[in-house]
Structure formats: structure tokens, C-alpha cells
Amino acid sequence: MEYEIIVVGGGHAGIEASHIAAFKGHKTLLITMNKKNIGDMPCNPSIGGTAKGIIVREIDALGGIMGRIADISHFQIKMLNNSKGPAVRSLRAQADKTTYPQNIQKELENTPNLTILEATVEDLIIEENTVKGVVLSDGTNIKASIVILTTGTYLKANILIGSENTPSGPHGEPRSNYLSDNLKKYGFTIQRLKTGTPQRIKASSIDFSKMQPEYGDDRYWTFSFDNPVSYKINEQQKCYLIYTNEQTHKVILDNLDKSAMYGGYVTGVGPRYCPSIEDKLVRFKDKERHQLFLEPESLYYDEWYLQGFSTSMPRDIQEKMVHSLNGLENAIISKYAYAIEYDAIDPLQITPSLETKVIKNLFTAGQINGTSGYEEAAGQGLIAGINASLKLEQKEPLILKRNDAYIGVLIDDLVTKGTAEPYRMLTSRAEFRLILRHDNADLRLREYAHQVGSITEKQYQNYQTRLQKLQEGEKFLKETKLKITSEIKEIFEMNQKEVPTTTESLYDLLKRPEITMDFLEKMLELSIDNQTKEELEIQIKYEGYIKKTYKEVEKMKKLEEKQIPSDIDYQKIKNLASEARQKLEKVRPISVGQAARISGVNPADISILSIYLKKEYSKDEKR
Amino acid sequence: MYTTIAAISTNSLGIGAINIIRVSGKDAISIVSEIFSNKKFATAPTHTIHYGFIKDEEKIIDEVLVMLMRAPKTYTKEDVVEINCHGGSITASKILELLYVHGAVPAEPGEFTKRAFLNGRINLLEAESVEDLLEAKNENARKMALNGVSGKTTKLIEDLREKMISLLANIEVNIDYPEYIDELQITKENITPVLTEIRSSLQQIIEESENSKKIKNGLNIAIIGRPNVGKSSLLNALLEEEKAIVTDISGTTRDIVEGTITYQGIDLNFIDTAGIRETEDLVEKIGVEKSKKMQETADITILVLNNNTELTADDRTLINQIENQKALIFINKIDLESKIGKIESTKKVIYGSTKTKKGLEELKEEILKIFSLEDMSHKDLTFLFNTRQISLAKQALQNIDHVITENKKDIPVDMLAIEIREAWEYLGQIIGEAYEDELVDNIFKRFCLGK
CATH class of the missing domain: 3.30.1360.120 (Probable tRNA modification gtpase trme; domain 1)
Structure with missing residues (x-):
């Protein structure tokens, strides 16, 4: 058996990696321990969310499948942050845990060049620091030019409930016992990370009448730029909001020493943004209540996910905790919350293309790289798959910059700063978030996707049609002037808007904060479709801010363009602070821009580095 | 080593x-x-x-x-x-x-x-x-040495940044966790008061800093007055040398004459000007124009009046003219009979004589007092030293001003956050803080969220 690319792991990273590699025409093998679990959502029943929803759109723009499968597999969808401004809007869908994996599996089965194998990978075949294939637990060797590891939380995973510590993957799946030890042997630094998942509650045992319902949006959305809507607004399911109370807090605080975290049974580092409920109570003593959300997992079975209540308390305490909640007095817990510890590699050992620095032709993506979240995993998987293919094709890798995409921010953060906790994307991490919007993901990325051949001709055409519509729309708005007749004046006044003193183009009018496309449509026919209107409105209204962001981008680009030769010897640079020297040695940044983002490398070190590069560079010129 | x-x-x-x-x-x-x-x-x-x-x-x-x-x-x-x-x-x-x-x-x-x-x-x-x-x-001292910012200034700027980041972290939390409605929701109404407060502190730092520049470059002090009240004598007395030509004929000093002394570590550049009066003499006219200009660009003006004569219309014009400037009034020739009468001015009036040297010390002290520079060379300085730092502070101020204006319009909070963050970064550059993850760290330190 021989393949061009082997992907190890059938989670969200492995799915995108194997799909795109096969799509690009490479003979690809996806190895998973359990075929039925491909596309499984072991934690929250949603796809998207703040920042993450934008990642999903980026995945779609680049030819990935998460967005279009989510579009056909959810029972509620909404746009978050609608009121807080265009830069931070993001879609979130409550995805069905039954249909989402089914639809994913169907999609992979229908992908030519892709074979799926149920097996456990125990080791890699390595020759001269280059990966040549994988070794299965039964001793079988499978050869490949490139291997992509997307092992999720399975590497030497332990499940923790109270003082119980069981070697196991998520939801009782077998774990991978040997692979991380072997990776260590090859020179990877292995770190232990921790995450957790809350209880699942039987729907029939919940008293929803005591809870506050949360609805989906009353307008249609899709993640994908290519697919039509396939749901009905009024068939969306509700979620519910509840709160912890005094009784809940008493139960938790009285039993703190029984939790795996506070009892000292956990060695992994857990994420700050995803603390267990006992963590929240200890760290924020003054808060009288904490918000929790009840979300249905699927329309095909009756478990609900209790978001916000993740814990590592023993089962009997969890019973008491859950029963203290309003509406859950008689709740039946179908799955207890648990913490899971697993091995991950130090992301400083991977390059921006997601190939490892340690072993050639070996790529890694997803939780093995220290991230958390389905979307973060899928984004990396897609890039790893694209870059693995490009490497086979002997082409330059696709490296998205911080001003290109959230995926670019994600990977740059990982390979530049490393991570001591599972990394979750936040809009705050993206300094150029104003130009990394959900609405323009295709405008930002489809051209790249076309260049690297990760989208279909049809997808590229959709993008070009959109560009054309935008151009026409802009032209129309610039050429159409609004004459201030008494009738128009009245409309302005009726809507309590300042009446323009002269005839202005619609384009100029839109620059005023209070003038919207909707308002203009009260006065004249725009004949521009909704998507184009939305895009143009943002571009015109926030032009000043957008320009400012681009100026910042230019500043960064200048530093990014200062390449650092890969064979640079940091020992030779006099006067670098020793911490900076160590960090630079470890990260080996590809540009001065990247170097400047390393924590512990100060502006003074960057000047010294720049002077050194300049000196060396001008020497070369003289020669 | x-x-x-x-x-x-x-x-x-x-x-x-x-x-x-x-x-x-x-x-x-x-x-x-x-x-x-x-x-x-x-x-x-x-x-x-x-x-x-x-x-x-x-x-x-x-x-x-x-x-x-x-x-x-x-x-x-x-x-x-x-x-x-x-x-x-x-x-x-x-x-x-x-x-x-x-x-x-x-x-x-x-x-x-x-x-x-x-x-x-x-x-x-x-x-x-x-x-x-x-x-x-401590760390502050190290930064101070490295950046040339005093401990007190660093502290001040750190406090401002702290206020900004707490506002920012709150905005960011509302954005990244929109459904956590229990957290304080930052709205247009609660952004402006915080920024207004930061604005005024920043404004003060900038003003003090510009004063401090005067310490380094010295103060330019224009000596003005009607002809023959003793401007040149005052300059000479201050310089203790015969630099300006002192005569009794009105209009002798037709050009600008200047001299510098160092008083309490600060350079005082005195500039003697042609006597100001309405005149037909062309040469003198040029001198008068020049001195008016000089007076406009000076940091401080000393108006010299003659104790021995009654106030003239020219004198009164000059007294009114300096009302809106940083200025002192020096009444010369108190060794002679007083005919001048009452001076109607809000400016500090110093009585003295260039002949007996009386009042000169007081004059120099008052000059420093106007800039609160009395004991500057001993003080823990609360301002920024160099032009780069001042310009960073000004950029931050500009951002904040812009946010306050934009906030009055319908600009969404994500746009405002961009500029608040920018201002926060400018201030960081002044004190040598460039820790990018500070914001993310702050979000998790201050707020309680997540699954």
C-alpha cells in the first residue's frame, strides 16, 4: 500500500486536511480509530461563534467543507454582535451532532482519491529525518510521501472525574498509547494540556418553563458563499439560559477538595477561557451567579448540553450541583462532566506552513498543536492539507498573514509565541480585525484559493460575479445623486435625519453614520442585492477606519518583508539579550516582523537584529 | 563583564x-x-x-x-x-x-x-x-534608565494605561462573549466619561512636558517697554555686563540684543527689544515691528515701566497687551521719586532698580514660578523628556479626542475600540511596554466566562 498523503485522525482537522488533499488530486489515506466518529463533535453542539464563525467562512472561501456541511446540519443559526459593529460580527450555528458527522462522512465518501481506513497508528517510519509513512498497531507499514498528524485529544489521554483517573479518549473511546512517546523520541517536546466538557442532561427531565429561551435569528444566513439556504427560520430550535445560585455555589465550595483540579489530580494546563465551574467560583468569589446555557445536542436523541458547567467533580457531587439549578431539580444526567488531559507538541516546533521543524514532510494540525475548538482545528487542517499538497507539487506553501485571515493570526500566534494552554481564537487576538470580517472572507481569500487550486471553477466564478456586482454597485452609488426636493426633505425630517444642504451622491451620503442603505431605499430604488448592499455599506461607511487599518498593515508588511535567512547564527549577533537570543534560536522566525512578535524579544533586540541583518546584507552586496 | x-x-x-x-x-x-x-x-x-x-x-x-x-x-x-x-x-x-x-x-x-x-x-x-x-x-527604575522616563511619569502613564485596558478588556469581553449579559455592557454612555478623565491627565502630562523642554532649551524672555524706561539697563543688570548700549536718548536700541544667564540650572535667554511707541522714524519702526514679533514668540514677557514718570497711553496699551500672555511687570527706578501711580493689572508687579540691583533676584524667581520651575532641578520629574515621547503622548491624545467625537455619532463600539487600543499602545511605547498579549491576559484576569 502506498499513498501520497496520509492523514492520522478523523476529527475536524483531519477531515479538512484529507478532503482538500484528495480534492487537489493526491492519493490520500485517512486513518481513524473509529470510522463512525469521523466528524464527531465531542464537546459543544455548535459551529462558529465569535471569531470562530469568521474562521468557518474563511475555511469555506479556501475550499474547506466545514461551512457548507454546517449549513445543512443545524437547527438554529444567529449572527452574534450585530449591534457592536461590522468588524466583530460572527455566525454561530447549533449543529446537530447526529446529522453533522453523517453529512461529513457522506462528503468524504464521495471525495475521489480519498480512502478511509479504520486503524491505530503507533509509530512513524522515519528515514534521515524525513517521514516515509506510518506503522499501525498490528505492525503494518503504510508508506506515504507526507504524513499529517491530527490526533486531537487522543494522545495518552486521561479522563478525570473527581479522584478517578482513567486512561481513555473522549467519551470512552480508546486512546493512543504510543504515538506521543515515539514523537518524543524523534525530538518533539511534548506538553500536557487539559480541557473539559460539561454534563449532558435528558431532555425529558428538564423543566424548561423555568428557563429563559434563546432564539435563532429571524433572517436567513449561510456560512458558505456558494450554497443556498436549506432551513426554515421558524423551524429553528430554542436554547435556554439559566443561572447558578447560592445553593449551587455552596455545594461546589463545600466539596472543592474532591474536584480533580483542586484535589491536585490534574497535571495538564487548562485554558483560562474555558474554566471549570469550580475555577470560576474560586477566581471570582464576589459573583453571585454565573450564566449557563442549555443547548440541544441533536434532534435525533434527547440529550442537552449544559454549557458553562464543566467540572471535574465526582459524580455524586455533580448530581447535587445539577439538581440545585432552577428547572433541573429532577434532571437525569446522561453523561457526567469530565476533564481530559492529553499530550500535545510544542507549536514552536512547527513552521508557518504547519510542517514540523523536527521531521521533514510531517505536518501537524489541530489540538496536537495546542489549540482548542472545532473551527481552529479545521482551519489548520485545511492549511496543512493544502501545504502538504503544494509540497508534493513542488510549489511554495500558502502562508496566510495576520492581515489575510484569522487562520493566519492563529498559525502565526502558534508558531511564534507557542502556547501554554489550549489556544482559542478571540477577535481581540486579531489586530487587523476590521478587515478580517465575516462578510469579506471570500474577497480576502478566494484569489489565494484559486492560485493554489483548492476551490472549484464554479466557486471561483461565484467570487468573480460578486466582485463584479460590487463594482457595479459602487459605480451606481457614486453616479446617482440625491436631489433634495421637498419630498425628499420630508423623508429626512420624518426619520429625524439631518437634511443635506446640497445634492450629494448616494456614496457620499452613506459616509454619514446615520444614513443606511435601508434609509436610502425609502427614497429610491437601489437595485442592488442584499449581500452587495451590506458589503458596500461597510466599505463606504467605515472607509476612514479601514484605511487606517491598512496603514497599520503596511507598517507590519515592511517588517514582514525583512526576511531572516534560515541559516542565521544568533550566537554571532553581539549584544542580543540572552532571553531574546534563546527565543530567537527556538522560534527561528522567518522575518523581522515575526521576530518582533515573540514575547521576550524587546524592541532593542529587534534593532540589534535589524542592524546585524543590514550589515550582513550590505556585505553581500559589496562582494 | x-x-x-x-x-x-x-x-x-x-x-x-x-x-x-x-x-x-x-x-x-x-x-x-x-x-x-x-x-x-x-x-x-x-x-x-x-x-x-x-x-x-x-x-x-x-x-x-x-x-x-x-x-x-x-x-x-x-x-x-x-x-x-x-x-x-x-x-x-x-x-x-x-x-x-x-x-x-x-x-x-x-x-x-x-x-x-x-x-x-x-x-x-x-x-x-x-x-x-x-x-x-525596581523595574520602574530600570525602565526609567532605559527610556529616560522618570518613575513618577512611568507610574502616571501606567495608571492611564490601566484605566484604558480595563475599558478595552470590558469592550472585548462584550464582543467575544456577547451572550454573557451579566458582565457590564459597555455602551456609548460609559465610554466617554472614562476617556474624558484620561484625556485631562494626558493633557496635563503633555503641558508639563512642554514646560520641561524649556528647562533644556532655556526660556526666551522678551523685555519690552516704552523707550527709555530702562530695558537695556535691566538686561545689562541681569547679565552683569555692558552688552546693550544704554543711553538716555529714546530709541537707541533699534535691534534685538540678547544674553543668557543660567539661573538655578535653567537657561534664561533675555531679549532686549526696541522701545515700543508710535513712531514715524523708519529705522526705529523696523525695530519696533521686530520687537513686537519677538514678544509674540517669547515664552514670557517682562514689561518695564518707569517709576519716575506718570503712566502714558503707550504704557497702558502695553499693560493691556500683556494681559493674555505669560508676563511680569518690572517697575524700574524705585530709587527715584514715585510718580507712576496705581497699576491696573493681574500680572505680578515687581518693584526694583537697575541701578541699585534691587528686585532683580525677585524677578528671576518669579520667572521660574510662572513655569512652576522653581526647584525643577531637584524635583522628581513628572513629565516626558524627549520629543519622541511627547509626540507619542500627543498621538494618544489625538486618538482619544477622536473617539470622544466619534462616540457622539453612530459609530459602533468595535471601531472605537480600534482607536482606544491605538492610544493605549502609544502610551505603552513611551514607557517601553510592548507586550502584545496584555489585552488577552486582562480579559481573562477580569472576567469570568466560558464553558
Whole structure:
């Protein structure tokens, strides 16, 4: 058996990696321990969310499948942050845990060049620091030019409930016992990370009448730029909001020493943004209540996910905790919350293309790289798959910059700063978030996707049609002037808007904060479709801010363009602070821009580095 | 101790006629040779003084005297070079920068003394007091030395940044966790008050900083008055030399005459102007125009009046004219009979005589008081030293002003956050903080969220 690319792991990273590699025409093998679990959502029943929803759109723009499968597999969808401004809007869908994996599996089965194998990978075949294939637990060797590891939380995973510590993957799946030890042997630094998942509650045992319902949006959305809507607004399911109370807090605080975290049974580092409920109570003593959300997992079975209540308390305490909640007095817990510890590699050992620095032709993506979240995993998987293919094709890798995409921010953060906790994307991490919007993901990325051949001709055409519509729309708005007749004046006044003193183009009018496309449509026919209107409105209204962001981008680009030769010897640079020297040695940044983002490398070190590069560079010129 | 260190050894304000830059370490002599025009220097015997120019390649930076002290008979027992350059911090900083470019590194606070101890130049007792000093100097002190910002200023800016980041972290939490409605929701209404408060502190820092620039560059003081009230005599008395021509014929001083004294460490540049009166004489007219202009650009104006004559219409015009300026009134010739009468002015009036020198000391003190510079050379300074820092503070102020204006319109919070963040970063650059993850850290420190 021989393949061009082997992907190890059938989670969200492995799915995108194997799909795109096969799509690009490479003979690809996806190895998973359990075929039925491909596309499984072991934690929250949603796809998207703040920042993450934008990642999903980026995945779609680049030819990935998460967005279009989510579009056909959810029972509620909404746009978050609608009121807080265009830069931070993001879609979130409550995805069905039954249909989402089914639809994913169907999609992979229908992908030519892709074979799926149920097996456990125990080791890699390595020759001269280059990966040549994988070794299965039964001793079988499978050869490949490139291997992509997307092992999720399975590497030497332990499940923790109270003082119980069981070697196991998520939801009782077998774990991978040997692979991380072997990776260590090859020179990877292995770190232990921790995450957790809350209880699942039987729907029939919940008293929803005591809870506050949360609805989906009353307008249609899709993640994908290519697919039509396939749901009905009024068939969306509700979620519910509840709160912890005094009784809940008493139960938790009285039993703190029984939790795996506070009892000292956990060695992994857990994420700050995803603390267990006992963590929240200890760290924020003054808060009288904490918000929790009840979300249905699927329309095909009756478990609900209790978001916000993740814990590592023993089962009997969890019973008491859950029963203290309003509406859950008689709740039946179908799955207890648990913490899971697993091995991950130090992301400083991977390059921006997601190939490892340690072993050639070996790529890694997803939780093995220290991230958390389905979307973060899928984004990396897609890039790893694209870059693995490009490497086979002997082409330059696709490296998205911080001003290109959230995926670019994600990977740059990982390979530049490393991570001591599972990394979750936040809009705050993206300094150029104003130009990394959900609405323009295709405008930002489809051209790249076309260049690297990760989208279909049809997808590229959709993008070009959109560009054309935008151009026409802009032209129309610039050429159409609004004459201030008494009738128009009245409309302005009726809507309590300042009446323009002269005839202005619609384009100029839109620059005023209070003038919207909707308002203009009260006065004249725009004949521009909704998507184009939305895009143009943002571009015109926030032009000043957008320009400012681009100026910042230019500043960064200048530093990014200062390449650092890969064979640079940091020992030779006099006067670098020793911490900076160590960090630079470890990260080996590809540009001065990247170097400047390393924590512990100060502006003074960057000047010294720049002077050194300049000196060396001008020497070369003289020669 | 393999590095060669350099620092300005005179006080950090750069007050005074000269500045001394000390360089210590095994490469001290070779590093200085690279920027010093005197070619004999490198091979000269120890404990000698050399004249020449500090040059940045072909560009002359300053005319200097350089002292060469070879190890071991030096303060640090290493090779030590001291460059005596002209006063003012710009020249000294430029020279220091050059030294760094050529391989010297900035000295930590107390590092010369530390080396003196480690090299056996001073004993343990002396060294212990240095240790205390080093320990007392915390992270702030280090930053201050590195960035030339005083501890108090750093603290002030840190406080401002703290306020900004707490606002920002709250905005970000609302954005990243929109459904956590229990957290304080930042709205247009609660952004402006916070920013207004930050704005006024920042404004004050900038004002004080611009004052501080006066310390370095000196104050320009225009002496004005009607002809023949004793402006030139006042200048001469202040300078204690016969620089301006003093005569009894009105309109003698037709050009600008000036002189500088250093008072309490601050340069006072006095500028004598032509007497101001309505005149037909062309030459005198030019002089009068010039003095009016001078007065406009001066930091402070001293109006001289004659005690011995009644106030004229010209005098009254001048008194009104200085009402909106930083100004003092000096009533000269109190040794003569008083005919002047009551002065209607909000400005401080000083009585004195250029002949008996009475009132001159008071005049100089009052000048400093106007800028609150009385004991500046001893004070812990609460302002920014260099133009770069002031301009960063101004940029931050500009951002904040813009946010406050935009917030009155329908601009969503994500746009406002961009500029608040920018302002916060500018302030960070002033105190040398450039920790990018600070914001994310703050979000998790302050708020309680997640599954």
C-alpha cells in the first residue's frame, strides 16, 4: 500500500486536511480509530461563534467543507454582535451532532482519491529525518510521501472525574498509547494540556418553563458563499439560559477538595477561557451567579448540553450541583462532566506552513498543536492539507498573514509565541480585525484559493460575479445623486435625519453614520442585492477606519518583508539579550516582523537584529 | 563583564554647560576611536585629555574633550573614556546612540559602581550601599534608565494605561462573549466619561512636558517697554555686563540684543527689544515691528515701566497687551521719586532698580514660578523628556479626542475600540511596554466566562 498523503485522525482537522488533499488530486489515506466518529463533535453542539464563525467562512472561501456541511446540519443559526459593529460580527450555528458527522462522512465518501481506513497508528517510519509513512498497531507499514498528524485529544489521554483517573479518549473511546512517546523520541517536546466538557442532561427531565429561551435569528444566513439556504427560520430550535445560585455555589465550595483540579489530580494546563465551574467560583468569589446555557445536542436523541458547567467533580457531587439549578431539580444526567488531559507538541516546533521543524514532510494540525475548538482545528487542517499538497507539487506553501485571515493570526500566534494552554481564537487576538470580517472572507481569500487550486471553477466564478456586482454597485452609488426636493426633505425630517444642504451622491451620503442603505431605499430604488448592499455599506461607511487599518498593515508588511535567512547564527549577533537570543534560536522566525512578535524579544533586540541583518546584507552586496 | 557599557554621567536633564558620557569596558577605547576625529587618541598614554570632534561618519555631532584612562587606575578598574560634550540632552543622546551602534551597551543603574566593586576597586561596605541602591531601583527604575522616563511619569502613564485596558478588556469581553449579559455592557454612555478623565491627565502630562523642554532649551524672555524706561539697563543688570548700549536718548536700541544667564540650572535667554511707541522714524519702526514679533514668540514677557514718570497711553496699551500672555511687570527706578501711580493689572508687579540691583533676584524667581520651575532641578520629574515621547503622548491624545467625537455619532463600539487600543499602545511605547498579549491576559484576569 502506498499513498501520497496520509492523514492520522478523523476529527475536524483531519477531515479538512484529507478532503482538500484528495480534492487537489493526491492519493490520500485517512486513518481513524473509529470510522463512525469521523466528524464527531465531542464537546459543544455548535459551529462558529465569535471569531470562530469568521474562521468557518474563511475555511469555506479556501475550499474547506466545514461551512457548507454546517449549513445543512443545524437547527438554529444567529449572527452574534450585530449591534457592536461590522468588524466583530460572527455566525454561530447549533449543529446537530447526529446529522453533522453523517453529512461529513457522506462528503468524504464521495471525495475521489480519498480512502478511509479504520486503524491505530503507533509509530512513524522515519528515514534521515524525513517521514516515509506510518506503522499501525498490528505492525503494518503504510508508506506515504507526507504524513499529517491530527490526533486531537487522543494522545495518552486521561479522563478525570473527581479522584478517578482513567486512561481513555473522549467519551470512552480508546486512546493512543504510543504515538506521543515515539514523537518524543524523534525530538518533539511534548506538553500536557487539559480541557473539559460539561454534563449532558435528558431532555425529558428538564423543566424548561423555568428557563429563559434563546432564539435563532429571524433572517436567513449561510456560512458558505456558494450554497443556498436549506432551513426554515421558524423551524429553528430554542436554547435556554439559566443561572447558578447560592445553593449551587455552596455545594461546589463545600466539596472543592474532591474536584480533580483542586484535589491536585490534574497535571495538564487548562485554558483560562474555558474554566471549570469550580475555577470560576474560586477566581471570582464576589459573583453571585454565573450564566449557563442549555443547548440541544441533536434532534435525533434527547440529550442537552449544559454549557458553562464543566467540572471535574465526582459524580455524586455533580448530581447535587445539577439538581440545585432552577428547572433541573429532577434532571437525569446522561453523561457526567469530565476533564481530559492529553499530550500535545510544542507549536514552536512547527513552521508557518504547519510542517514540523523536527521531521521533514510531517505536518501537524489541530489540538496536537495546542489549540482548542472545532473551527481552529479545521482551519489548520485545511492549511496543512493544502501545504502538504503544494509540497508534493513542488510549489511554495500558502502562508496566510495576520492581515489575510484569522487562520493566519492563529498559525502565526502558534508558531511564534507557542502556547501554554489550549489556544482559542478571540477577535481581540486579531489586530487587523476590521478587515478580517465575516462578510469579506471570500474577497480576502478566494484569489489565494484559486492560485493554489483548492476551490472549484464554479466557486471561483461565484467570487468573480460578486466582485463584479460590487463594482457595479459602487459605480451606481457614486453616479446617482440625491436631489433634495421637498419630498425628499420630508423623508429626512420624518426619520429625524439631518437634511443635506446640497445634492450629494448616494456614496457620499452613506459616509454619514446615520444614513443606511435601508434609509436610502425609502427614497429610491437601489437595485442592488442584499449581500452587495451590506458589503458596500461597510466599505463606504467605515472607509476612514479601514484605511487606517491598512496603514497599520503596511507598517507590519515592511517588517514582514525583512526576511531572516534560515541559516542565521544568533550566537554571532553581539549584544542580543540572552532571553531574546534563546527565543530567537527556538522560534527561528522567518522575518523581522515575526521576530518582533515573540514575547521576550524587546524592541532593542529587534534593532540589534535589524542592524546585524543590514550589515550582513550590505556585505553581500559589496562582494 | 565582557560588555562595554556607556551612559550619560551628568544629570539626565542635560542641564548645565557640559555633559559627560562615561564609557567603561575592554572595548571602550576602540569604540570611542571609531567616532572620534582625533587619530592620536587610540594610542595615547593613559590619563590624557584629547580635543576633537565626534562624528557620525562624515557628519560632525559635537566638538568635545575626551579623557583617556587606561585600566587599572580608573573608577571601574577597566579602560574608561569620558567624553565631555556640550550641554543639552540632544547632543549627549546622539553621542550615546553612536556608542551603542558601535558596540557599547546601555549601563544599568549603578553598573559603574557595581563593576568598581566586582573589580575590587571599592570595599564591601561601600558596595553594600550600592546594592541597596540597586535593589531600591525596581523595574520602574530600570525602565526609567532605559527610556529616560522618570518613575513618577512611568507610574502616571501606567495608571492611564490601566484605566484604558480595563475599558478595552470590558469592550472585548462584550464582543467575544456577547451572550454573557451579566458582565457590564459597555455602551456609548460609559465610554466617554472614562476617556474624558484620561484625556485631562494626558493633557496635563503633555503641558508639563512642554514646560520641561524649556528647562533644556532655556526660556526666551522678551523685555519690552516704552523707550527709555530702562530695558537695556535691566538686561545689562541681569547679565552683569555692558552688552546693550544704554543711553538716555529714546530709541537707541533699534535691534534685538540678547544674553543668557543660567539661573538655578535653567537657561534664561533675555531679549532686549526696541522701545515700543508710535513712531514715524523708519529705522526705529523696523525695530519696533521686530520687537513686537519677538514678544509674540517669547515664552514670557517682562514689561518695564518707569517709576519716575506718570503712566502714558503707550504704557497702558502695553499693560493691556500683556494681559493674555505669560508676563511680569518690572517697575524700574524705585530709587527715584514715585510718580507712576496705581497699576491696573493681574500680572505680578515687581518693584526694583537697575541701578541699585534691587528686585532683580525677585524677578528671576518669579520667572521660574510662572513655569512652576522653581526647584525643577531637584524635583522628581513628572513629565516626558524627549520629543519622541511627547509626540507619542500627543498621538494618544489625538486618538482619544477622536473617539470622544466619534462616540457622539453612530459609530459602533468595535471601531472605537480600534482607536482606544491605538492610544493605549502609544502610551505603552513611551514607557517601553510592548507586550502584545496584555489585552488577552486582562480579559481573562477580569472576567469570568466560558464553558
